[in-house]
Amino acid sequence: MSDTASPPPTPPRPAGRAKPRQSDIARAAGVSQATVSLVLRGAATGVVLAPETRRRVLSAAEELGYVPDPVATRLAAARNGMLGLYTFSTTFPTDVAHSYYPVLVGVEEEAAAQGQDLILFTGASRAADPTSDAAAVRRVRAADGCLFFGRHVPRDPIRRLSEDGFPFVYIGRREEPGISYVGADYVSASAEVAARLAALGHRRVRYLRENDDAPASTDRERGVADGARGSGLETDGLVERTDGGDVEARLARWRDEGVTAVITEETDTGAALSGLTAAVARAGLSCPGDLSLALLGTPAAAPAAPVPGLAGAISGFGVPMREMGRAAVRLLLDLIEGGPAPRSHLLACEPVAGATIGPPHPGR
Amino acid sequence: MSDTASPPPTPPRPAGRAKPRQSDIARAAGVSQATVSLVLRGAATGVVLAPETRRRVLSAAEELGYVPDPVATRLAAARNGMLGLYTFSTTFPTDVAHSYYPVLVGVEEEAAAQGQDLILFTGASRAADPTSDAAAVRRVRAADGCLFFGRHVPRDPIRRLSEDGFPFVYIGRREEPGISYVGADYVSASAEVAARLAALGHRRVRYLRENDDAPASTDRERGVADGARGSGLETDGLVERTDGGDVEARLARWRDEGVTAVITEETDTGAALSGLTAAVARAGLSCPGDLSLALLGTPAAAPAAPVPGLAGAISGFGVPMREMGRAAVRLLLDLIEGGPAPRSHLLACEPVAGATIGPPHPGR
DNA sequence: CTGAAAGCGCTTACAG
DNA sequence: CTGAAAGCGCTTACAG
Numbered sequence: 001m002s003d004t005a006s007p008p009p010t011p012p013r014p015a016g017r018a019k020p021r022q023s024d025i026a027r028a029a030g031v032s033q034a035t036v037s038l039v040l041r042g043a044a045t046g047v048v049l050a051p052e053t054r055r056r057v058l059s060a061a062e063e064l065g066y067v068p069d070p071v072a073t074r075l076a077a078a079r080n081g082m083l084g085l086y087t088f089s090t091t092f093p094t095d096v097a098h099s100y101y102p103v104l105v106g107v108e109e110e111a112a113a114q115g116q117d118l119i120l121f122t123g124a125s126r127a128a129d130p131t132s133d134a135a136a137v138r139r140v141r142a143a144d145g146c147l148f149f150g151r152h153v154p155r156d157p158i159r160r161l162s163e164d165g166f167p168f169v170y171i172g173r174r175e176e177p178g179i180s181y182v183g184a185d186y187v188s189a190s191a192e193v194a195a196r197l198a199a200l201g202h203r204r205v206r207y208l209r210e211n212d213d214a215p216a217s218t219d220r221e222r223g224v225a226d227g228a229r230g231s232g233l234e235t236d237g238l239v240e241r242t243d244g245g246d247v248e249a250r251l252a253r254w255r256d257e258g259v260t261a262v263i264t265e266e267t268d269t270g271a272a273l274s275g276l277t278a279a280v281a282r283a284g285l286s287c288p289g290d291l292s293l294a295l296l297g298t299p300a301a302a303p304a305a306p307v308p309g310l311a312g313a314i315s316g317f318g319v320p321m322r323e324m325g326r327a328a329v330r331l332l333l334d335l336i337e338g339g340p341a342p343r344s345h346l347l348a349c350e351p352v353a354g355a356t357i358g359p360p361h362p363g364r
Numbered sequence: 365m366s367d368t369a370s371p372p373p374t375p376p377r378p379a380g381r382a383k384p385r386q387s388d389i390a391r392a393a394g395v396s397q398a399t400v401s402l403v404l405r406g407a408a409t410g411v412v413l414a415p416e417t418r419r420r421v422l423s424a425a426e427e428l429g430y431v432p433d434p435v436a437t438r439l440a441a442a443r444n445g446m447l448g449l450y451t452f453s454t455t456f457p458t459d460v461a462h463s464y465y466p467v468l469v470g471v472e473e474e475a476a477a478q479g480q481d482l483i484l485f486t487g488a489s490r491a492a493d494p495t496s497d498a499a500a501v502r503r504v505r506a507a508d509g510c511l512f513f514g515r516h517v518p519r520d521p522i523r524r525l526s527e528d529g530f531p532f533v534y535i536g537r538r539e540e541p542g543i544s545y546v547g548a549d550y551v552s553a554s555a556e557v558a559a560r561l562a563a564l565g566h567r568r569v570r571y572l573r574e575n576d577d578a579p580a581s582t583d584r585e586r587g588v589a590d591g592a593r594g595s596g597l598e599t600d601g602l603v604e605r606t607d608g609g610d611v612e613a614r615l616a617r618w619r620d621e622g623v624t625a626v627i628t629e630e631t632d633t634g635a636a637l638s639g640l641t642a643a644v645a646r647a648g649l650s651c652p653g654d655l656s657l658a659l660l661g662t663p664a665a666a667p668a669a670p671v672p673g674l675a676g677a678i679s680g681f682g683v684p685m686r687e688m689g690r691a692a693v694r695l696l697l698d699l700i701e702g703g704p705a706p707r708s709h710l711l712a713c714e715p716v717a718g719a720t721i722g723p724p725h726p727g728r
Numbered sequence: 729c730t731g732a733a734a735g736c737g738c739t740t741a742c743a744g
Numbered sequence: 745c746t747g748a749a750a751g752c753g754c755t756t757a758c759a760g
Binding site: 019068072074075112117118138140142164 | 436439
């Protein structure tokens with residue numbers, strides 16, 4: 001760097017040698033800039049160029065080391081090739097890191113396969129108040145379309161997006177009409193778990209669900225109830241919520257009542273499961289020795305250490321998070337490309353045999 | 365070479381009502397589009413607007429749900445408030461999912477704190493051939509600057525970026541001169557592990573490293589060698605590579621040779637560690653009962669089930685991935701804002717006591 | 729203090 | 745088959 005004194009009057013443009021543009025190629029090849037564009041975009045446009053023109057342009061491009069400017073390309077094409085991913089959660093990412101990640105993996109895989117980049121919108125974490133939520137959601141429009149993920153969602157900003165015809169897809173089932181989503185079939189999978197317990201001989205079971213009215217919770221409760229009814233499990237007192245008092249005390253009570261199996265659900269916080277396994281450990285019980293334990297959903301993370309009282313992996317079902325991510329990207333692209341009607345998919349969950357359920361062993 | 369493969373595919377315009385632009389605001393507020401731009405960019409430009417004009421513009425923008433188009437902004441201003449993150453790896457993300465995620469968390473946290481959005485550039489996964497690598501790397505210019513992450517890197521596309529003055533930072537130490545990076549101080553941390561073993565009384569140790577010449581591997585080997593030399597460990601035959609034959613056979617041989625501790629390294633695939641722990645389990649050995657085991661780096665994932673033969677968490681050191689992500693974002697912003705000379709940081713690694721090293725117990 | 733104009737590098741009708 | 749023109753949505757001198 002030789003000249004030190006006064007900085008050049010130039011704007012903060014990055015240094016470096018000037019990059020050749022289409023107009024440079026045009027000059028070199030003796031054609032118009034538009035023709036250069038046509039040649040370089042190849043057969044994509046269906047336009048047929050004279051072979052000689054084509055050759056001249058290509059060799060000039062080669063000669064000059066031309067590289068298309070992705071920013072200009074995107075501006076002119078009216079699509080920026082970017083998909084948004086917006087996650088709602090109170091404390092992203094620490095608490096929900098593990099439930100978020102598999103979805104992100106699926107989204108990223110499919111986006112890559114489709115040649116799309118991803119914009120991660122992170123505003124959700126900071127949204128202490130609803131108005132900043134609105135502002136955060138609005139930014140999503142910077143992408144061609146957006147994926148939303150999270151149990152809870154600010155309704156107004158989303159409705160606004162919907163009214164404006166901005167393409168978006170939820171990951172997870174939604175109640176709102178006219179909204180596209182890709183969800184998991186919790187109802188069927190949960191019913192299957194109840195039926196599995198019944199088949200092992202259980203009759204009196206408890207379902208401990210989170211105190212939360214997200215569709216994922218509602219669906220699971222319905223599945224458990226349906227499954228219990230269909231397979232001969234007792235349905236009285238079947239469902240309890242996590243806000244119903246101390247888990248350890250309830251566990252003791254359940255054992256007194258002759259409950260032989262407990263089902264709980266996995267949500268982004270993992271609170272219901274961790275409360276329950278802690279209570280099991282403190283009570284000195286083991287699963288499935290003393291009590292069968294089933295989980296509706298994939299455990300957020302493999303436990304760092306073996307969980308006292310559990311014989312191994314928890315029985316239940318797994319949520320196809322990665323595939324949900326992939327399917328959501330495909331659906332979003334359909335929407336962006338003008339797919340008219342909102343559509344939705346429900347993906348099947350995979351049963352997990354696990355090691356925590358077995359034949360009933362009535363307590364005391 | 366001229367290549368025509370530029371994203372995105374091509375256009376049907378998105379359905380629905382168009383996104384509001386500055387000209388819409390201008391019409392609503394009764395001012396020119398240029399004035400809207402001036403108002404919206406705030407005091408950044410130093411231009412002073414009449415408070416009343418400013419108010420009208422801002423409220424019209426709010427009303428219409430205006431969001432600046434990042435692509436247009438970047439084309440016109442060479443700055444769009446977005447940072448790129450590009451990951452190189454042959455098989456992202458399945459194999460390296462867990463090593464990738466903590467870095468992403470750190471990057472995302474710091475980006476959010478600095479008011480920057482993040483673009484995840486996908487496509488590294490598909491790069492079977494080098495030319496598509498080049499095209500993929502080029503897309504990175506859609507951001508103001510970019511973070512690169514991964515053990516291996518296509519040199520040419522990167523050099524090109526560098527020549528053009530595009531700001532970027534590596535996460536992980538690089539050898540190439542003139543490239544900014546944020547790395548981990550593997551040399552010191554690895555030396556400390558060797559010294560820790562020596563202090564426990566070990567003399568004959570093996571270091572099993574991956575057969576891979578990334579700086580992260582090179583640094584660890586150097587640290588182990590330095591540490592061994594400095595602490596009185598034998599250095600003859602200290603280092604072996606994973607391509608040196610069946611691990612189980614080698615383990616038996618080591619025991620015959622009187623080796624009392626084995627060190628290995630964690631990389632994105634986790635191959636060296638998983639091979640070693642499997643061999644330990646099959647040989648019916650336990651750590652640290654029969655053999656001390658140390659790991660250079662954070663295990664990719666907590667094992668799904670307790671690993672047979674290991675008394676608990678593996679001893680060694682942890683890599684501050686999250687903090688590396690954060691530091692890389694800060695450095696990148698410095699570069700973007702005109703920081704002239706490339707700079708680099710090396711972050712300290714945290715020793716992990718773990719439960720797999722102890723005093724030497726010579727085999728047979 | 730604000731408008732009119734030029735331009736970032738490209739794509740895409742529309743004429744010829 | 746190819747050129748001239750308009751435009752993607754913004755920023756930034758430059759006039760008034």
